[in-house]
Amino acid sequence: MAQDSKLIATNEATPAAASNNAPDLFDPRHYINRELSWLAFNARVLAQARSVAHPLLERVKFLAIAANNLDEFFMIRVATLTRQSRAGLSTLSPDGLTVGQQLSAVRARAEGMLLDISACWNELLPLLADAGIHILDSSEYTPAIVEHLASYFNANVCPVLTPLAFDPGHPFPYMSNRSNSLAVVVEDQAATKFARVKVPDVLPRFIPVPESISGRSGETFVYLEDVIRANVAELFPGVDVRSAHAFRIIRDTDIVLREEEGEDLLESVDRSLKELRHGPITLLQTDFEMPDRVLNTLVENFELMEPIVVPTMSRLGISDWMALTKIQRPDLKHPPFVPRVVWRNLEPEAVFDRIRYRDHLVHHPFDSFAPVETFIDAAVDDPHVVAIKITLYRVGSNSPIVDRLIEAAERGKQIAVLVELKARFDERSNIEWATRLEEAGVHVVYGLMNLKTHCKLCLVVRQEGDGIRRYVHIGTGNYNRATAQIYTDVGLFTANEQIVADVSELFNYLTGYSRQTRYRALLVAPVALRKHVAALVEREIAHAAAGRPAGIVIKCNSISDPDAIRLLYRASQAGVRVDLIVRGICCLRPGVAGVSDSITVRSVVGRFLEHSRIYSFESGGDADVYIGSADLMERNLDRRVESLCPVFDSNMRDYLRNEVLRAYLCDDTRATMLNADGQYEPVRAAAAGAATVDAQQRLMSNRLALDY
Secondary structure: OOOOOOOOOOEOOOOOOOHHHOOOOOOHHHEOOHHHHHHHHHHHHHHHHOOOOOOHHHHHHHHHHHHHHHHHHHHHHHHHHHHHHHOOOOOOOOOOOOHHHHHHHHHHHHHHHHHHHHHHHHHHHHHHHHOOEEEEOHHHOOHHHHHHHHHHHHHHHHHHOOOEEOEOOEOOOOOOOOOEEEEEEEEEOOEEEEEEEEOOOOOOOEEEEOHHHHOOOOEEEEEHHHHHHHHHHHHOOOOEEEEEEEEEEEEOOOOOOOOOOOOOHHHHHHHHHHHHOOOOEEEEEEEOOOOHHHHHHHHHHHOOOOOOEEEEOOOOOHHHHHHHHHOOOHHHOOOOOOOEOOOOOOOHHHHHHHHHHOOEEEEEOOEOOHHHHHHHHHHHHOOOEEEEEEEEOOOOOOOHHHHHHHHHHHOOOEEEEEEOOOOOOOHHHHHHHHHHHHHOOOEEEOOOOOOEEOOEEEEEEEEEOOEEEEEEEEEOOOOOHHHHOOEEEEEEEEOOHHHHHHHHHHHHHHHOOOOOOOOOOOEEEOOOHHHHHHHHHHHHHHHHHOOOOEEEEEEEOOEOOHHHHHHHHHHHHOOOEEEEEEOOOEOEOOOOOOOOOOEEEEEEOOOOEEOOOEEEEOHHHOOEEEEEOOOEOHHHHHOEEEEEEEOOOHHHHHHHHHHHHHHHHHOOOOEEEEOOOOOEEEHHHHOOOOOOOOHHHHHHHHHHHOOO
16 A cells, blocks of 8 residues: 555546436435544544554553543533533434434444453553563552551641532532542441542552562652542541542533623633533542442432433543653653754844745654754844744643743734633633733734634744745644644745735734735635635546546545535546545545545554644646645634645655655554545555555654755
């Protein structure tokens, strides 16, 4: 399947399907359910935790990622379907399922994945022990360990705990999203009573035990909840503690804003975040031995209506296992990777000189994120720069970029920052950044009414000898140093007049009342991105019909928009070769006779999280390549501000097509192929005997060899 000996494949034109026998492209059988497709993606992540190709602690990392992903799935997607079901929504998904059918199928698959995650942890435990990392159950405690943990509990854990009774005299306690708890059964004055003890998330989930006490070589840890359970009687003196049973809840955390004219968006998001603290519960996990009486008490007090209780024989909250990756065992992790560094030690003026005369492309994490920070540093420090405008979607908890923007404002430069308050799971952090920026005198915009701003743009305006000149960075990823080390993203620095003019006008649209509908080079959503992508696909169809080279390669995170899928189906019917590299959700069925014969779909899950979006169109032999922030999803095309930017430099186009996209199309190590039946299978099986290619490893090696 891997074709490493040639450029990205283009097709010879093949006859289109006869119009009188053309398949119905609206037929639900031609679509994969979006939610089930996402769960299939998470299964591919979980498969990495079972893969011996990764060092052991990297496998633990993938396990924690898969668990965290599944938590978020219950918090957002299951929650959304549950709300729709309660509201009696009667719409069908493109694959023909009712809301109720989707919810039933999704719950069954997701609950099965909870069991798979637990089973995977049980597989990793003995391997960790063999490597000298021991995670003990309470049944493995020696008297010395018991004594040590009792002392540790009294000194470090007990002061943090607050037992909360629930009975007619004590209201049922509030429980936060993703909180781990113990339901404690006590006997007091011949009456059975219950209390809740939260496993505090301010303490480490894994407690180290000194080697002198554990008697084991290497490192030994015990679970925090086991230490609490073993000593819980200390919280109830004079009362008989009968048992303590673990449980965990996940709540609906999907913000549904009622955006109205005249209402401050920051206040609206802040209020919604507070309301979500009491969001409906979408999952209740319990230990397998929880008595019915305790379980029924929880179900009654949580007012659960749907069958959302999942008992488990294993641990709860395995997303916390990410803490284990902090263990200092380099032999159990990937070798450190030092990215290529460009623009090393450049003066501010030299940075702009380089961009003025030539575009520059960076490819993270194979290239360092430093050039992006250098670009912003130069804009702050250069006295000739008069204005900086930037969009911030996810900047993280400790952003040097924000500090530098504040410094620029204090120096008298005009700074405009669009902080997207509705960035999911980053709402609270972004509110704090927005408040801090405003206090420093920065012009802060929160976003547009009923739209998320997802494009990644930074515009620098500089006063030069021949007048005002503008410089732009436009990328596929966020302005976040931490994620730039683990996400694959591309970014372009340019002073191209068409692009900088478009970015200027796009910022006017974001910060003012501009009704801009036409752009010179950028493809902008929701204005016209859908229309322009359709035109590019139609052009490939015309090239194929005329016998000219035609082909489409798209690398993105998700493809779920039905209109976009039908457009790609039409391209396939016209004989256009379509290669899709889709990390996550893909609702398109490839390889269906008469519908998608010439479409392939593959997913790559590896050391780094695939995040770059690259769109390549063969265009009769004179290829067009775009990079940007948009996936082919309805939300990206219609309900977000997105941008795709053309790559004009031929060397950069060649790099993206012949190095990046080709590497992924040749990958037979980390890639899986989507079949027409909706199942993914490893490419290795389909490419037996072919040369082994790991796309990310190849890009690490090849990028370091570049000198431009």
